[in-house]
Amino acid sequence: MHVRISADRPFKEGRNLLIRGTNWIGDAVMTLPAISAIRRTFPRARITILAKPWVAELFHLCPDVDEIMLFQSPGVHDGVPGKWRLARELRKKNFDTAILLQNAIEAAIIARLAGISVRAGYDSDARGPLLTHSVRRTRAVREVHQTGYYLEMVKALGCSTSGADIHLKPGRETEVLAESLMKRFGLEKDRPLVGMAPGAAYGPAKKWFPERFSAVSDRLMDAFPVQTILFGSAGDRDSTAAVRQYAKLPLHDLAGQTSLKEAMALMSRCRLFVSNDSGLMHVAAALGVPTIAIFGSTNTVTTAPVGRRVVIIHKPVSCSPCLKQTCPTDFRCMDMIGVDDVCDAAKGLLE
Numbered sequence: 001m002h003v004r005i006s007a008d009r010p011f012k013e014g015r016n017l018l019i020r021g022t023n024w025i026g027d028a029v030m031t032l033p034a035i036s037a038i039r040r041t042f043p044r045a046r047i048t049i050l051a052k053p054w055v056a057e058l059f060h061l062c063p064d065v066d067e068i069m070l071f072q073s074p075g076v077h078d079g080v081p082g083k084w085r086l087a088r089e090l091r092k093k094n095f096d097t098a099i100l101l102q103n104a105i106e107a108a109i110i111a112r113l114a115g116i117s118v119r120a121g122y123d124s125d126a127r128g129p130l131l132t133h134s135v136r137r138t139r140a141v142r143e144v145h146q147t148g149y150y151l152e153m154v155k156a157l158g159c160s161t162s163g164a165d166i167h168l169k170p171g172r173e174t175e176v177l178a179e180s181l182m183k184r185f186g187l188e189k190d191r192p193l194v195g196m197a198p199g200a201a202y203g204p205a206k207k208w209f210p211e212r213f214s215a216v217s218d219r220l221m222d223a224f225p226v227q228t229i230l231f232g233s234a235g236d237r238d239s240t241a242a243v244r245q246y247a248k249l250p251l252h253d254l255a256g257q258t259s260l261k262e263a264m265a266l267m268s269r270c271r272l273f274v275s276n277d278s279g280l281m282h283v284a285a286a287l288g289v290p291t292i293a294i295f296g297s298t299n300t301v302t303t304a305p306v307g308r309r310v311v312i313i314h315k316p317v318s319c320s321p322c323l324k325q326t327c328p329t330d331f332r333c334m335d336m337i338g339v340d341d342v343c344d345a346a347k348g349l350l351e
Helices: 025-030 032-041 053-061 079-092 105-113 146-156 172-184 210-223 234-246 260-267 279-286 339-350
Strands: 005-007 016-020 046-051 067-070 097-100 118-122 133-135 193-197 227-230 270-276 291-294 310-313
Touching (some): 016 105, 025 032, 025 279, 210 270, 260 279, 270 339, 279 291
Parallel strands (some): 270 291
Antiparallel strands (some): 005 133
């Protein structure tokens, strides 16, 4: 695939480089190979990520990043005054280069207001004239896996890439935090952890049935000496409460009780992670946790998790992927996925 770039000068090494990160956890995970390529190409540069607070903690486990700046919106960077404030904060950092992984025109406007002389990114959202290095976003590049989507952009800028592997690297701090959280939530140290993420931010069409998550948990606890943790944000509490209600054996519902940093610490201890298509699914795979990804309405070609031990469960039906928030018919893409499908895959990974 050849992606064209429009520029009035070559893209040269920056010494103080800003990367505008994407706004959602799953998307942020899929940008990691591109960020790695930027680091490999510009080893002497100082690399700063500009990210929303709920995504920022992810980059603490990314060795290619030197600094994280928060884009606090909602918060002090809301509205036109907030964007001016952010631009002034960026200007004080004297960035010479900005690579905009986020697609919005707002990212280009802020980089321009911040006085960053080299501004590169896809020509999405009519922002091409605001960029010094505008990369054409073709139909072909929009149809590849999201890791490839971001890699193609930085390749057009001249970055050298070495594949789309994704690795988050927990350190000693993460291990200590995990130990503390195990005690805090009453988790037994001698019983392996199985994580589950039964929620999904986009809508109910991405959610497998809570009673089936419950049945999987019960069967695994019957067959193995494991304990189940339900992960999610505060917005996932209805989903996790339903799983807890249907479950015959007790499980630990931590939805809304952990930060992303804390969730990642506990996830790094899991022997298995079972999830709908969600941000936490991508995090688990990037942490190297054996992951079962349940797909219905969304596209496995573009958004499947990347990891060494990933099993994707998806039933081919004529209307999938529809990418709709709510199923307008009989939800067959999810209904066809049975408890046995997930349990068999889980047992294979646990054994």
